[in-house]
Amino acid sequence: MGEEKRIPYKIYLSEDEIPRQWYNVRADMKNKPAPLLNPGTLKPMTFDDLRPVFCDELIKQELDDTTPYIDIPDEIMDFYKMY
Amino acid sequence: MASAYFGIDCKVYMVKVSYEQKPFRREVMRTYGASVTPSPSMETEIGRKINAEHPGTTGSLGCAISEAVEVATHTEGYRYVLGSVLNQVLLHQTVIGLEAKAALDKYGIKPDMIIGCAGGGSNLGGLISPFMGEKLRGENDYQIIAVEPASCPSFTRGKYAYDFCDTGMVCPLAKMYTLGSNFIPSANHAGGLRYHGMSPILSQLYDDGLMEARSVEQTSVFEAAQQFARVEGILPAPESSHAIRVVIDEALKCKETGEEKTILFGLTGTGYFDMVAYQKYNDGVMTDYIPTDAELQKSFDTLPKVNI
Ligand SMILES: Cc1ncc(COP(=O)(O)O)c(C=O)c1O
Numbered sequence: 331m332g333e334e335k336r337i338p339y340k341i342y343l344s345e346d347e348i349p350r351q352w353y354n355v356r357a358d359m360k361n362k363p364a365p366l367l368n369p370g371t372l373k374p375m376t377f378d379d380l381r382p383v384f385c386d387e388l389i390k391q392e393l394d395d396t397t398p399y400i401d402i403p404d405e406i407m408d409f410y411k412m413y
Numbered sequence: 414m415a416s417a418y419f420g421i422d423c424k425v426y427m428v429k430v431s432y433e434q435k436p437f438r439r440e441v442m443r444t445y446g447a448s449v450t451p452s453p454s455m456e457t458e459i460g461r462k463i464n465a466e467h468p469g470t471t472g473s474l475g476c477a478i479s480e481a482v483e484v485a486t487h488t489e490g491y492r493y494v495l496g497s498v499l500n501q502v503l504l505h506q507t508v509i510g511l512e513a514k515a516a517l518d519k520y521g522i523k524p525d526m527i528i529g530c531a532g533g534g535s536n537l538g539g540l541i542s543p544f545m546g547e548k549l550r551g552e553n554d555y556q557i558i559a560v561e562p563a564s565c566p567s568f569t570r571g572k573y574a575y576d577f578c579d580t581g582m583v584c585p586l587a588k589m590y591t592l593g594s595n596f597i598p599s600a601n602h603a604g605g606l607r608y609h610g611m612s613p614i615l616s617q618l619y620d621d622g623l624m625e626a627r628s629v630e631q632t633s634v635f636e637a638a639q640q641f642a643r644v645e646g647i648l649p650a651p652e653s654s655h656a657i658r659v660v661i662d663e664a665l666k667c668k669e670t671g672e673e674k675t676i677l678f679g680l681t682g683t684g685y686f687d688m689v690a691y692q693k694y695n696d697g698v699m700t701d702y703i704p705t706d707a708e709l710q711k712s713f714d715t716l717p718k719v720n721i
Contacts, residue, residue: 341516349511352504355542356614358549361621363500363613364588367575372719375585382486383493384501391501398546400504409418410508 348410350402354391357398366392414445423447424491426454426480430471430600437686452477459483459581473597474608479581497533498578498587498612506539513677514543524555524677526663530655531559531568531626532605534612540679541624548623557624558663559615560655562634563703565598567591567611568619568626570709575719576610586717589616593712599702603690604631604651609712629658630701635694637661638684650682651690 356362365374380389391400402410416423425447432439432451439449452472453460459479463470470476478495485493495502517524527544529537537559547553561568567590577594578584591610598607611619618624631651638654640661641647649657656678667674684691693699 335520337520337522341519343512343516347512347515349508349515353507353511353542353546354504355507355538355545355549356500358546359614359617360549361617363617364575366585366587366613367719369577369582369584369586369717372586380585383482385492385494388494388501391504392499402508405419409415412418413414 345411348407350407351399352402354394354398354400356395359395362395417446422491424481424484425449426452426477426484428452428472428474428477433471434689435686441686450480452480454480456480457483459583463580471600473580475578475580475594478579479583482579482583483581497535498589498608498610499535500612500614502533502535503538503542503612503614506535507542509536509539509679510541510543513540517677522675523553525674526556526558526676527678528558528560528656528660528663528676529679530606530652530681531561531611531615532652533608533610534559534615536679536681538612538615540677545618545623558659559619559624559626560659561626561628562598562602562604562606562655563628563630563701564602565592565596565607565609566628566704567609569628570704571611572713572716573616573620574716576716578610586719587613589613590619591716592709593715595715596709596712599704601700601702602631603687603693603699604634604655605687606652606655627659629655630703632694632699632701634658635691635699638691639694647680648684649680650684651687653679653681654684656680 368375368379377389425442427449429451442449453463453476455461457480463476482493485491527541529540531537541557544555548555559568571590571592573590575586575588576591578587580594589610594609596609634654637658638649641649641657660676660678663676
């Protein structure tokens, strides 16, 4: 290693450094968080159970305990750049 | 803000006490195009029921969730979106941790401790996720601390059990650290983080001993907020100031022992909407309230019985 870089008071990231994927920590958890249960049947909520409540894409994310990285849609990336 | 950007309708059910005490938060949402209704309202089945059973109630997040879910499931083209607790929200908030880590990695900095406030747990979960990932994979170790109000102590005094996410008991049951869905924090509590439950992901990590939790009283939180404002220039949100309290405590411990530690914490927002709470603190009339064991037990007694 060369000379240590001076650490500035604030570290800024550029637009190119905005993450392009969300990280799903559940993928690395040995003990997964317990599933949501249907209060009537006490069975885990399925994709179809949740459809009247949440948007489809978000249900997939809600129930996904295994995919470590999930792409951030381009439209959201544009929004992140702005904010 | 996102709804305005994408041209989507946005209807917000806002806890009545916040609607009245925090009019500027309400106006920010209206400026971005949302219609905002104080909850419990008379517009929904469940809102009317809650109002009839508890006349004059100032509401809770649990009530607002019930109303929003009812409207979402009964209105064509509407869906329910929430701001915390659920896995999907925590997932989206991982940009916080990913960006923090990218910034630290640029200069080869490794935090020893990561500290954040926990209401429903999504901002803290988002902040710690990439670090927790390394810890889970055995690549690195970090001390991680959730900070919550002593008046709404889900982690430190709650039970790890299946519970309703909402007061109307229409939502799915989630296994989480909870004070019971009937728990309503004391009205004198001004610092946010009032939800009765906790993210199921953080609840599991906490139960597995992978992170710690502390509870702090609000006057000590505002003392930390004031100190931070004067030293760093930034006026922090009361929620964020829970983390700041523990960061200062930990830094002072280091000063005593001579140990050098790098502390990462989440500054989740500025405090300009909370000047009424700051005013109370500045006027010396802010008080602390810690629920008794008997009060908590009353709420635990209403936990649903789930044997699986
Ligand atoms: C500024 C601020 N920070 C933190 C939180 C707590 O959020 P979480 O649910 O992610 O714990 C809130 C919640 O409303 C907030 O307004």
